[in-house]
Amino acid sequence: MKITASRVIRWSGLAAMAAGIIFAGIQPIHPPDVLSSVTTGTWAIITTLKTAMCLLILVGITGIYARQVEKAGWLGLAGFLLLILCWWLQSAYVFAETFIVPQLATSAPPFVVSFLGIASGNPGEMNIEPLPAIYSLGIGIPYMLGGLLFGIATLRAGILPRWAAGLLAVAAALTPAAALLPHDIQRLAEIPVGLAVAWLGYSLWSERREQALDPARGTGSRQLR
Secondary structure (H helix, E strand, O other), X not given: OOOOHHHHHHHHHHHHHXXXXXXXXXXXXXXXXXXXXXXXXXXXXXXXXXXXXXXXXXXXXXXXXXXXXXXXXXXXXXXXXXHXXXXXXXXXXXXXHHHHHHHHOOOOHHHHHHHHHHXXXXXXXXXXXXXXXXHHHHHHHHHHHHHHHHHHXXXXXXXXXXXXXXXXXXXXXXXHHHOOOOHHHHHHOOHXXXXXXXXXXHHHHHHHHHHHHOOOOOOHHHHHO
16 A cells, blocks of 8 residues: 555544544543552553553644645644644653553652642642643643644634534633633543544544545546646
8 A cells, every 4th residue: 555645644633533532531531630549450541541642642633734734824833833742741741640650659659649639730748840830831831722723723724624623722722711620520621622633533534535435536627628
């Protein structure tokens, strides 16, 4: 099978779809961010899925941007770079949740408690700076601002579904409001973002699939000429 740019973009749509489904699906069943959770089987399964999700969403966002790069403009580029920064750093935190934190649950519980408190904004007694600051400035703000800008740019480009782009922009913009809610409820606010990413990914994959199934598309005008 010949590897072409259109095929790679189509595969990236599958990556975005899978990442969005995982992101939305794990929120209602995510274990509490407490010390007793990190040694459970549920924690191991969910954090492994999150690790895969971070890698898939980096590929997916890149494909979505590549599909509309000529029309997304500087707004789209800014949103894309912010989202890449956000999920690149997020992958490091999730990797630690998956492979490092469970190993320290017995030997260094104060560190684990403080690390788990980063996401909820309630770090423990142990000083683990600059990790909370990096999380806030490198993940929280780029997540909100990047999703908003990328959603608006996708909406303006008019190539992928406008409703999905609008959902991404609105859900990302409401992130600061969700931060005022209890952490367990905050997770539910992530579901619309996951659904928007999955929707954009499906659109990208199905669009390329239709073109692949109809190789004669686009040749009619040349034949008429």
